Amino acid sequence: MSDPRLADLSCRLPELRLLTAAGDLEHYGRDWTRRWIPAPLAIALPATVDEVQVIVRWANEHAVAIVPSGGRTGLSGGAVAANGELVLSLERMNRVLDFNAVDRTLTVQGGMILQQVQETARGHGLLYPVDFAARGSCSIGGNIATNAGGIRVIRHGNTREWVAGLKVVTGGGDLLELNRGLVKNSSGYDFRQLLIGSEGTLGIVVEATLKLTDPPLPSQVMLLALPDMDALMEVFALFRAQLSLQAFEFFTDQALQHVLAHGAQRAIDGEHPYYVVTEFDAVDEQQREAALGVFGQALERGWVSDGVIAQSEAQAAALWRLREGITESLAPRRPYKNDVSVRISAVPGFLCEMQALLANEYPGIEVIWFGHIGDGNLHINVLRPHDLDEPAFLARCEKVTRLLANTLHCHGGSISAEHGIGLVKRAYLESTRSAAEIALMRGVRKVFDPRGILNPGKLFTESS
Amino acid sequence: MSDPRLADLSCRLPELRLLTAAGDLEHYGRDWTRRWIPAPLAIALPATVDEVQVIVRWANEHAVAIVPSGGRTGLSGGAVAANGELVLSLERMNRVLDFNAVDRTLTVQGGMILQQVQETARGHGLLYPVDFAARGSCSIGGNIATNAGGIRVIRHGNTREWVAGLKVVTGGGDLLELNRGLVKNSSGYDFRQLLIGSEGTLGIVVEATLKLTDPPLPSQVMLLALPDMDALMEVFALFRAQLSLQAFEFFTDQALQHVLAHGAQRAIDGEHPYYVVTEFDAVDEQQREAALGVFGQALERGWVSDGVIAQSEAQAAALWRLREGITESLAPRRPYKNDVSVRISAVPGFLCEMQALLANEYPGIEVIWFGHIGDGNLHINVLRPHDLDEPAFLARCEKVTRLLANTLHCHGGSISAEHGIGLVKRAYLESTRSAAEIALMRGVRKVFDPRGILNPGKLFTESS
Incomplete structure (x- = not known):
């Protein structure tokens, strides 16, 4: 460690894993955006909350900026380190800490991958319902930092709905235990909620207590071809009114072409400008017939021009791939x-x-x-x-x-x-938030992170 | 207006309704707590958001504290004005501003009474599901300020879950339009969430956009008598696992005695130490039979000693009264x-x-x-x-x-x-929130209300 600041950090935490090789700096210095050239000072891979706190205090003393880092699947540059920051990766903090069957909560470290959260929940006969295509590589801490949404929001809401408690290290180095899994807690400002969606600028999510729910009801997946844009909201209103929707996802024929070129199988013949993949409860024959009835109504009114219902799990997965494969198929471009x-x-x-x-x-x-x-x-x-x-x-x-x-x-x-x-x-x-709101954000930022060491320059510039 | 500060306020807002009669000061200066002697400076009854902003700016200039005031049904003294504050009552700002069938949202002024919100939603064939005994007099703004819970939380969550947007006047006098009814909005700190439960110390809720949901499924109400405390959690676990609960409320025989003395009708004979009122989905014969089956299991295991299922809406209301009447029956004491x-x-x-x-x-x-x-x-x-x-x-x-x-x-x-x-x-x-959290609360308070004019002394003292 030739950098005296890093030498000091190693001295404080002799066990801390620190990476400075060029390949590591590049790997950990960027997310799924590719616009900035990674240039971090080093990569720290703490294994404990204590280590995270020591790193934050060290950063305050040396005025080193920290970029909190999960799976780096972000699409907005929130995890980019292009200015000599220390990347603080949570990837080693990826364990399940607790499962509580009575509370129906799962407590995990911030670096756990979303898919592992989902699988752990399933292993207990329950569901963690937030889901999207990056599930295999994004981390729960990152999900919380952006209040991630995805393909089940219409049924289950965003990540915010599923966080019962957070452990967070603030920019000032304090460890906060926020809400601790309580269902009801009206005891002052709910900083758990404030931290959700704060993009690593107020604190680092080191642990999360997640709510779980009943496993999903048996469902059906349907692909619809639409003749024009006007039909889209009509079909949505019709389906929402008569079925119990789990998902309702829309894409254009141009999007479909990329997925097909990427190896997916066409499911509806002919050319159609727009498509919808929808999934809805289909618990019994009655619900399955209702779905066919709704499809028939849409067809009759000319709002859909064709459609297919998955007859097996494999076919359901194939229909879903037409929608979920879009981002991946475009990624090389x-x-x-x-x-x-x-x-x-x-x-x-x-x-x-x-x-x-x-x-x-x-x-x-x-x-x-x-x-x-x-x-x-x-x-x-x-x-x-x-x-x-x-x-x-x-x-x-x-x-x-x-x-x-x-x-x-x-x-x-x-x-x-x-x-x-x-x-x-x-x-x-400023197109979404008023000048007054942004000024308040800067003020709140200063309360949680007085020296501005957490993810500086993300979300907003430091001074107006 | 002999007070020169009030004279100045009347000068700025000649149309503003201001009350200073002794009876008004007493009426508006207290909530359902009766521990403090009301002593407000005056009562302001603004009719518009503009008036609220002018009042807040006036208060900043004159260093007059403001107590935001809804239905004053609070039980923690959050709406008490005992130190020469201006009570800012939202009671005239009680109108429906918008209903949107597609978004399923209802936008109302902060002073609207909860029951009116519920009835308006019902009038549109939808449900605003937050509910509790004070529904006839508490205001939606007050519900939001305390993140009110109530008897349907087990099914529908707290008030927080049902707020899609807020208009708030901060302590600094800024008008914020927070989230504006969006389902997904990851654009910086979610101050809507921060304001919910902030007890009038950060801003005054002048408008709220509330989410509505499907009307409740047909349900049944059951009263259970329990032989001992140990049985309570067993019965809860059994019922939660096998029925779809809308409510599960518990009370002691001592509580029952007060309600009976207050005019309610006994529903189960004999003496039992504990009771539960529970409501659950009962859509069809199958679900109704399942409920009887679950009751039978509980009886067999000795977890309940007696029970009754309501056979009519009137009987359901009578069973509910045994639980909901408790607070009222105790109030004179x-x-x-x-x-x-x-x-x-x-x-x-x-x-x-x-x-x-x-x-x-x-x-x-x-x-x-x-x-x-x-x-x-x-x-x-x-x-x-x-x-x-x-x-x-x-x-x-x-x-x-x-x-x-x-x-x-x-x-x-x-x-x-x-x-x-x-x-x-x-x-x-401090038993619930750490010193670090309380320090952060004070800091955030200062950002939203630099002069500390909003509800000072509530939640925490101004300086540590």
């Missing part, structure tokens, strides 16, 4: 991403303006969009044409994002539905 | 109240210690307890004997509360489950 939301009732008006905007501003550029329509959440992926260089492409996209942010503002929407603000959307935060 | 919670799994151990403590510390004093056992929430009501004067009684209760707070601390519990801290439990906040 490193798309420019927007992740926006509006109220559900504002979706039709917003979609109309958004489509016009994208068509107008991205002529000749491939734009893939899809989303959690039942939550008012759309993902827009812009693919760089081969004849446009990266900086010019980025500049163009940023210009369009500014216009999109204006449109969102008019519709009362948000520039980040579930990915967080990070570095990517920092310039647009 | 002005009981000293505790409102405590532990994790559900900690209930048996805590109950055991709590019973011993109460028996030991309150010999010859009547202690009535009941609660939301499925949420780990118990209400303890201590009745003053006629031969003990008020100050001596209070001193005794405060001493026991300190012991109870220690017991709670050992069991990871909370000194306030759903009533809030207010003035009544301020001295015990």
Whole structure:
């Protein structure tokens, strides 16, 4: 350790695993965004809460910035370390600490991978219902830091709904035990809630007590082909009113083409501009017949042009792959991403303006969009044409994002539905949050992290 | 207006309704606690958000404290004005502003009475599910300020779960529009969540966008008589595992005696030490039979000694009255109240210690307890004997509360489950929240209310 600050850290924590090899700095210094060049000072891999606290205190003394790091699957640059920060990876803190059958809670360390949380819950005959495509690599701490949503929000809500307690190390180095798994606790400000979605700028999530629920009811998966955009909200309203939806996911034919090119199997013949994958309770014959009835109504009214119901688990997985495979199929193209939301009732008006905007501003550029329509959440992926260089492409996209942010503002929407603000959307935060709110955020940040060592520059710039 | 500060306020807002008559000061200066002598400066009854903002700015300039005031049904002194504060009553701001069928949201002013919110939702064929005995007089703003719970938490959660957006005037006079009804919004700190349960110390809730849900399924109400305390958690576990519970409420025979003396009808003959009122889904014959089966199992195992199922809505209401009438039946005695919670799994151990403590510390004093056992929430009501004067009684209760707070601390519990801290439990906040957390609360308070004009002295003292 030639850096005297790191030497001091090693001296305080001789057992701490510290990485400084170039490959490690690159690996741990970035997330799924690829816009910044990783340049961390070092990677710390603490194994205990004590070690995390010592690191935070050390960082305060040396004025070293810390980037809390989970699975680094983020799409907003929240876990990027490009300015000599210490990356504090929770990956070794990935154990189950407790399962309580009476409380139906699972207590885990912050670095546990989402899929392991889900599997542990299943092993106890229960469900941790937050789910999305990055499940195999994202960490629960990161999920909490962005209040991750995903494909089951329409049924189960966001990560926020499932956190019964948090252990957090603040920027000042204090260890807080927030809410401790209580169902009812009206004893002052609920900092657990404040920490959820704070993107590592207030504290580091070292442990989480998660609520579990009953395993999902038997369900069916249906793929629908839609003739036009107007049909989308009609079909959603019809299905929501008559079925008990677990998911209602939307994608375009262009998105489908990428998934098919990536190896997925076509499930509906012919060309259709839009598709929906929906999953709903199908406990008995009556519910299964109701689903067919609803499909029939939609067909009759011309809102769907074709459809298929999965007849096996394998087929259900194949239908889901058409939606869940989109992000992966686009990944090699490193798309420019927007992740926006509006109220559900504002979706039709917003979609109309958004489509016009994208068509107008991205002529000749491939734009893939899809989303959690039942939550008012759309993902827009812009693919760089081969004849446009990266900086010019980025500049163009940023210009369009500014216009999109204006449109969102008019519709009362948000520039980040579930990915967080990070570095990517920092310039647009003002389209969603007022100047007064951002000033309050800066103030609260200073209370939890007086020296601003936790994830500085993420979410908002330090001073206005 | 002889007070020059009030004269200035009237000058700024000539239309503002201001009350200064002695009867008004007394009426608006207290809540359901009766421990403090009301002594507000005046009562302001603003009709608009603008007026609220002007009042807050005026208060900042004149260093006048404001007590935000809803239905004043609070049991912790959160709405008491005993030190020359301006009471800012929201009672004129009680209108429905919007109903959105697609979003399933209801937007109301902060002063709307809970029961009106419930009835408005029902009028739209939907349910606002937070419910408790004070529904006819408490306000939605007050519910939000304490994250009110009640009798349906086991099914529907606390008020927090049902707030999709808030309009709040901060202590600094800023108007914040928080979350604006979005399902997904990961754009920085969720101040909506921070404001919920902040007891009027960060901002005044002037509007709320509430989530609504499907109307409740057809249900049945059952009253159970239990032979002993050990049976309680067994019955709860059995019923929770086999039925879909909407409520599971517990009370003692002593509590029952007060309700009967207050005019309620006995529903089960004989003497039994403990009772449960439970409500559960009963959609079809199969579910109704399942309920009878579960009751039979409990009877067979000796966990219940008798029971009755309501055969009509009137009988269901009569059974519910046995539980819901307790608080009202005790009110003339002005009981000293505790409102405590532990994790559900900690209930048996805590109950055991709590019973011993109460028996030991309150010999010859009547202690009535009941609660939301499925949420780990118990209400303890201590009745003053006629031969003990008020100050001596209070001193005794405060001493026991300190012991109870220690017991709670050992069991990871909370000194306030759903009533809030207010003035009544301020001295015990440290049993539930750490010194570091309370310091952070003070810091956050300063960010939202730099001059400390909103509800000063409630929740915590201003400086440590």
